[in-house]
Amino acid sequence: MDTVLEVIGWIGTILVVLSLTQSRVMRFRWMNLIGSLLATLYNGVIGIWPFFAMNLAISVINTYWILRLNRERHDPGVYKVLPMDPEDPFLQHVLAVHAKDIAAHQPDFTAKALGAARRATFLVTRGDEAVGVVAVRDEGGGTGLVELDWVKPRFRDFTPGEFVYRDSGVLTAAGFRRVEIDTHEALDREYLRKVGFSTQGTRWVRDL
Structure with missing residues (x-):
């Protein structure tokens, strides 16, 4: 004993x-x-x-x-989604500070993208803290390609990116009727299913 x-x-x-x-x-x-x-x-x-x-x-x-x-974790009163200019200094600061972690999860993403006018960028916040970033490139015809869906490690259990796709209306306000994500090795497939994506060919797709 x-x-x-x-x-x-x-x-x-x-x-x-x-x-x-x-x-x-x-x-x-x-x-x-x-x-x-x-x-x-x-x-x-x-x-x-x-x-x-x-x-x-x-x-x-x-x-x-x-x-x-x-x-x-699913309360839209706790997490807010703020549309941001892709070149916004604070947004660029967040991306620079977390560049290493972002590269591990979205290796093809470039913070200073060419043709930034075609990118819609959203900052996910909890209170006054930035907790995640979603960037979507306009491919025309109401379709957007998600170039980045990233959350700080400490908030990764709460999937705050869901508010961009589900509750905030920011994607439809930006003119998108459908968003797609290219399949890659670091992709969190379980998360994508939870926020309403399904596979079509080599991409994950969600109608808005």
């Missing part, structure tokens, strides 16, 4: 420490919650009440935030 208890204590400690290395908000909250629950159990059994109380409080706080974040 003592050995099992020690293992539980160590697993809880390791999870709490590892959670602090996570950039993704939801992953951090879940790891921290499980670790703090195990630590609560461990400290309760051996009777270290100050640490029992601390870890119990942390567990309650984590539970609150997990419930709140899940409630907000």
Whole structure:
């Protein structure tokens, strides 16, 4: 029993420490919650009440935030989509700061695109923080090719890009009736299905 208890204590400690290395908000909250629950159990059994109380409080706080974040993840009142000029200085700053991560997910995207007038660009925000960028090139006839659909790593569990396709109306306001995405190795197919895309040939397609 003592050995099992020690293992539980160590697993809880390791999870709490590892959670602090996570950039993704939801992953951090879940790891921290499980670790703090195990630590609560461990400290309760051996009777270290100050640490029992601390870890119990942390567990309650984590539970609150997990419930709140899940409630907000599809709330258009939390995430806003702002149409941006492709050459807007702040937008270009965001793209430059996160250029390495963007290149890993959309290797063919170029922030300073030729023919920028044909690109519609949207900044996804949460409060006053920029959390993602969607860029769509006008291919004529009401069809847009999504050149970039990127979200900061810490918000990647919440798929805020969905608000560009579903709720904001910004794409239809920009004149698009249909958007397409070229298939590539880094493409998140599960995300595309969730926001209403389906495969047609070598592209993913969504009618608006």
